Amino acid sequence: MFNHPAFSLEQDENRTIVGIVESIIYANDAISILKLSLGDESIKAVITRLITPDLPRLGEIWELFGADEVHPKYGDQFVAQECFRQHPVGKLIVNYIHYHTPGIGVFKARQLWTKFGQNLYWLLDKGDIDPLTDKKLGKIPTDIAYLLIDKWHKNKVETEVVRFFQKNGLTTSLAIFALQFFGVTTIEKIIDNPYRLLAFTNFPLVDKQAITFFGVALHDPRRMSAAVSAAIYKAYDAGNTAILKKDLIQSIRSLTQFSKQDAQLVIEQALLDRTIVISDEFTYQGFGHALMERFIAQKIANLLSHVITGELTGTIYKFKPELLAQFEQMNNITLTNQQKQAVETAITHRFSIIDGGKGVGKTTCLSVLHYLLSNTASVFQVALSRDAVKRISMATHKEASSISSFLFRISEERLPAHSKLVVYDAHTIDLPTMIRLMRAIPDSGSIVLLGDSRQLPPIGPGLIFHALCMSPIIPTITLTQLHCFDASSSIPIVADSIRLERIPCVSDFDKTCPEDKQVGLCHISIPSEDIAKITVSFRHFILKWGDIQIIAPTVSLCDDINIRIHDSYRKDNVGNVKALVKCTKSIGLDDVIVCKDNLDYKGLSSGSLGKVIQVFDSPIAQSLPSGEIELCYALAEFDGHIVKLSAADFKKIKLGYCIPCNSAQGSEFDRVIIAMPASTILDNSWVYTAITCAKIQAFIIGDIKVFYENCTTPPKAFKRCIGFSQTLRETFNG
Known part of the structure; x- marks a missing residue:
């Protein structure tokens, strides 16, 4: 007997029932109370996570073994002791078809059962569409009949896989991942080697089930190979x-x-077995990871094997100083020698790097590059964040794309020959993304990487840009001369000091100082336990000073601040409670939101910030490019772009009043509030990156000693273990 208020002490004899989940009356992480349709009747069923790793979902068929009871408070209910997901049997097919096939209602599903009876199972298993679409029999439109058969076959395979996983102590979600990857051979593949599941989950979980349910011995070669792979990954x-x-x-x-x-x-x-390879005397690499880094190194070597020396012939360009002077005159600016050298290097080499901190003129170099190549080459410019995309597009007056949308576009249409790809904020690019960018470049093309090697490393694996900047082999120009600042305490000056691991000029915040005098870096001394509360209050105080963004080192602190601000905005100006998005009770009308991952088909990338501008009373259907239908629950605005958001979208979205530093990277705001408790996440590159997100002013909330210590602490990114530097040397020396 389960010790829970939902259970009584009086139960009848055990029995087995099979039904479809009509509705979920109550559910939490431990228990689910369902309305289960058995065909001619419905009952209330109680299922706990003690008997299944995954609780049932709406529209699924489940077989339950347990007993009926009469609870003194909740009345008649069926308490399950064992449960398994099932494929439809008997008249349950009526409700199954209704739940899983858009375009077929309960009445039409009953008509099909009345007309075909048990033969309906045979027709669906066989995939016989003719009787279903016959005007005297099934009377179903052809497209809906095909959809019904497709859903039926997918559910049948999925049910078999899910039951197999459940019987072997594995979760339904793991079964779905495996099914998407292995398809109809999933069960066969997992029986052959349970450690194939490492692609979707961790070693301890797979190892325990492999030993317990599949009889794998401790020194089984499959287990030993899997352990190496798990360590590498x-x-x-x-x-x-x-x-x-x-x-x-x-x-x-x-x-x-x-x-x-x-x-x-x-x-x-x-x-x-070539699962791993030797990188150097003390280092190993996964075979796949070594191949990825070797591909990039070889691509760079191929590009640099042809130095550009003459007029345009194929991919050959010539640097023209007279055009450079013309640009300076037209724009009334004087380029630094470093900038001129950077532009010349970018034009005369098929692979080059421009490195430098905030305010040294990387964007200006990009504008010059466009001008000098305007009549000779197709230039494509990309950046990771939408804010950076907008910034370089405005600066160059040329189209720019986010990396995700660019890669999505070229998957269907290749770049033209002789193209030059310019990657802005290249320090944010991880190894897999760099692979895709390098593959996008035609054999006759070229690439320029612009970035800041002192900023936070990519969220993903690798340290490609940083390693390239430190290599004497690669044509690299480092810009160091500041040329865009307004005062001695301006953000570029502050950022440059931190970049050099020095303590910058910091002033105590003076609330009596007028807004137009509020510049540079300020500090508000606050005990660690009060940082979240004071950060929220301070944001309200300066909210009218322009575009404000809070940055914090940990997800837990971000969540704390986000919830506090969300709660403070729950009512409008006249006291009415604002609507919450029905598919996620943590986000409501007027909330600031941020994408945790790319939403390519919505034109959004990880880190995109927006605002919920409308919450729908009931979901609105919308057609996807794939032809499928999704239900949308809210409208949001992302930088002037209006987007309808579905429940699937909201799984990749959270409140965005306060975001981690890597989510803010590449974006700029008028003012940045940096909530800074002591944290192992902090280092020089974290502080530097957070400061560079501010255009006018940055505020440090916390202990000033924490800030000072991390200004002078070398970046942890340099401690990443990579094989790329060695691979680069071997490629060029070989």
Whole structure:
């Protein structure tokens, strides 16, 4: 008997029932109370997570074993002791068809059952569309009949896989991931090697089930190979593309409980199997990771094997100083020698880098580059964040794209020959993304990377831009001369000091100072426990000073601040409670939101900030490019772009009043509030990146000592273990 208020002490004899989930009366992380349709009747069923890793969802068929009871408070209910997902049987097919096939209502589903009876199962299994569409029999439109058969077959396979996973102690969500990858061979693949599930979950979970349910021995070759892969990918998930030998041994021992000697034998076998390769004397790489870095290094070597020296012939360009002078005269500016050298390098080399901090004129170099190549080459410019895209587009008066939308577009239409690709904020690009960008460049093309090697590294694995900047092989120009600032305490000056690991000029915040005099870097001393509360209050105080964004080091602090601000906006000016989005009760009307991941088909990328401008009373249907229908729950505005958002979209969206630094990276705001408690996440690059997000003023909320310490602490990014530097040397020396 379960110890929960939903259960009584009086139960009848056990029985088995099969029904479709009509509605979910109540659900939390531990229990689900359902309305289950058995065909001719409906009952209330109680299921706990103690008997299934995944609770039932609306429209699914479930087989329950348990007993009926009469609860003194909740009345008649069925308490399940065991449960399994099922494929429809008997008259349950009526409700199943209604739930899973748009265009077929309950009445039409009943007509099909009346007309065909049990033969309806045979027709769907066979995929026989003729009787279903016959005007005297099924009377279903052809497109809906095909949809019904497709849904039926997918559900049948999915149900078999889910039941197999449940019986082997694995979750439904894991079954769905595996099914999407392995298809109809999922069960066969997992029986052959349960460790194939490492593509979707962690080693301890798979290892436990492999030993318990699949009889895998401790020294089974499959287990040993999986342990090496798990160790490599654990390092990869932490941003590393390589791993030190001592760390690999320790990781394998931690996962398997092997001795040091056994772990070394496992590594030797992995080398023979090419699961891993030697990067250098003390470092290993996953075979796939080594191939990725080698591809980039070889592509760069191929590009640099042809130095551009003459007039335009194929991919050959000539730097023309007279055009440069013409640009200066037209725009009434004087370029620094560094900028001129950067532009010349970008034009005369098929691969080059322009590195530099805030205010050194990287965007100006980009404008000059466009001007000098305007009549000779197709130039495509991309950036990771939408804010950076907008900024470079306005500066150059040329079209720019987010990297995600650019890659999506060229997947259908390749770049023209001789194109030059310019990647802005290239320090944010991880290894997989760099692979895709390098593949996009035609053999006759060229690429320029502009970035800041002192900013936060990519969220994903690798350190490509940073490693390239430190390589003497690569044509790199580092801009150091500041040329756009208004006062000695301006943000570029402050950022430059931090970039050099020096303590910048900081003043205490003076609330009596007028808004037009509020510039540079200010500090508000606050105990760590009060940072969230004071940050919210301070945001309200300066809200009318322009575009304000809060940045914090941890997700938990971001969530705390976001919830506080959301709660403070729950009522409008006349006291009415604002509507919440029905598919997510944490976001409502007028809330600021941020994308946690790319929403390519909506034109949104990770870090895109927007605002909910309308909440629908009931969902509104919208057609997707794929032809599928989605239900949308709200309208949001992202930088002037109006987007309808579905429940699937909201899974990738959260409140955006306060965001992590890597989400703000590449964006600029008038003023930035930096909530800064002591945290292991902080270092020089974190502080520097946060400061560079401000155009006018930045505020440090917290202990000034924490700020000072991290200004002078070398970036942790430089400690990432990568194989790219070694691969680059070997490629060019070879």
